[in-house]
Each structure stands twice: as structure tokens, then as C-alpha cells.
Amino acid sequence: MELRRTLHIERRNPMEVFTDADCIIFRKYEVSCTFCGNENDVTLFKGKALCDDCRRELVAKAASPTV
Numbered sequence: 001m002e003l004r005r006t007l008h009i010e011r012r013n014p015m016e017v018f019t020d021a022d023c024i025i026f027r028k029y030e031v032s033c034t035f036c037g038n039e040n041d042v043t044l045f046k047g048k049a050l051c052d053d054c055r056r057e058l059v060a061k062a063a064s065p066t067v
């Protein structure tokens, strides 16, 4: 978190961090939906990437148990 703030990386752009010997490597972490692969409007839900469409679908299914 401290590094992110220092480097002015927005929370919306997650980074992968690798350590290699005494180097630290940052790479942009491309987040895509776990279910459909969509890369737009992706949020994390319980550790899974979830796009807005799938989130809505999930909510709709939760609301109607007889799918």
C-alpha cells in the first residue's frame, strides 16, 4: 500500500509484484472476469474477479432460488 501511494498507482489498477534477487518488479495486473473473461467493470468478490454483468446475474439468481 505504501509503495502504491509512493508510485501514484491507483487502486483500480492492481499490480503484480515480483521479487527477483534484490530487484522488485512491478507489472500491471490485467484483471478479467473469472466467469466470462470480461475486463470491463471488474470488481473482486471473495477473491474472485467478477464483472458487472456477472455480478448482476449472480444477484438475480440469488433473488430467485428456482433457477
Ligand SMILES: [Zn+2]
Binding pocket: 033, 034, 035, 036, 037, 038, 050, 051, 052, 053, 054, 055
Ligand atoms: Zn463476467
